[in-house]
Amino acid sequence: MTDVAPDAAAPAEAGPEIPPAPGIRVLAQFIRDLSFESPRAPDSLHASHAQPQIDLGVEMNARGRIDGLFDVDLKLNATATRDGETVFAIELLYGGLFGITGVAEADLEPVLLIECPRFLFPFARRLIADLSTEGGFPPFLLDPLDFAAIYAARKANGGGSMLGTALV
Numbered sequence: 001m002t003d004v005a006p007d008a009a010a011p012a013e014a015g016p017e018i019p020p021a022p023g024i025r026v027l028a029q030f031i032r033d034l035s036f037e038s039p040r041a042p043d044s045l046h047a048s049h050a051q052p053q054i055d056l057g058v059e060m061n062a063r064g065r066i067d068g069l070f071d072v073d074l075k076l077n078a079t080a081t082r083d084g085e086t087v088f089a090i091e092l093l094y095g096g097l098f099g100i101t102g103v104a105e106a107d108l109e110p111v112l113l114i115e116c117p118r119f120l121f122p123f124a125r126r127l128i129a130d131l132s133t134e135g136g137f138p139p140f141l142l143d144p145l146d147f148a149a150i151y152a153a154r155k156a157n158g159g160g161s162m163l164g165t166a167l168v
Contacts, residue, residue, distance in 0.1 A: 024111065025099040026119050032073065033093035036131050037086070044087045045136045052080035052087045056142070058150055062112035070098045072116040074124055078132075078140060088135055094124040114147045121145060 038044060057077035062070055074094045080087040096116060103111050125142045132140035 022102040023100070024115060024119070025101075026096055027069065027099055028097040029120065029123055030095050031092070031127070032095045033091065034127070034131070035089070035091040036135055037089045038135050038137075039086055041136060044082070050082060052082040054078060054080045054140070058145060060113045060117045060147065060150070062109075062116065068099075070100055070112055070116070072096050072098055072112055072120065074117045074120045076124055076128060076142070078128060078142075080137075080140070088132065088137060090128055090131055090140070092124055092127060092131075094120055094127070096120050110148075110151060114151050117145075117147045121147075 055078070057075075059075040060073070061075070062072045064070055072095065074096075076090070076092045076094070078090045080089070096119065098112070098116050098119075100108065100111060121144075129139040129141050132138070
């Protein structure tokens with residue numbers, strides 16, 4: 001006779017299936033569209049001018065794909081003006097391909113439009129800083145963005161569901 005632990009000899013019982021832990025995987029990041037304009041160069045490059053006024057626009061969009069992944073875009077527009085004239089304008093549409101697991105359908109939109117842009121933002125911020133520098137200006141360093149507040153404001157302004165339709 002051999003000593004066998006009672007649990008080791010018993011067949012495994014089929015218990016309730018445990019849902020996967022919530023997870024976000026960044027599968028790819030890419031520049032979808034990029035534009036830099038400096039219509040007043042080289043005159044606008046003189047350091048003696050007053051600091052320009054900078055307006056920043058932020059948009060987030062997400063679309064489900066037929067392969068179960070999600071395509072998320074972070075669009076940043078930065079326009080610097082001085083005395084009512086454009087000094088430079090940057091438009092960046094930065095995208096990411098994400099795999100999302102363990103997130104309930106009701107929680108998917110905030111994950112895609114808050115958490116996913118948080119992953120993309122540092123890379124988009126670096127691109128904008130590099131681009132402004134290459135354009136002859138000091139690096140334009142964006143302050144961190146509160147994507148949760150941007151999402152909440154957009155929802156409060158009647159923005160129902162903000163997810164795009166599945167790509168075919």
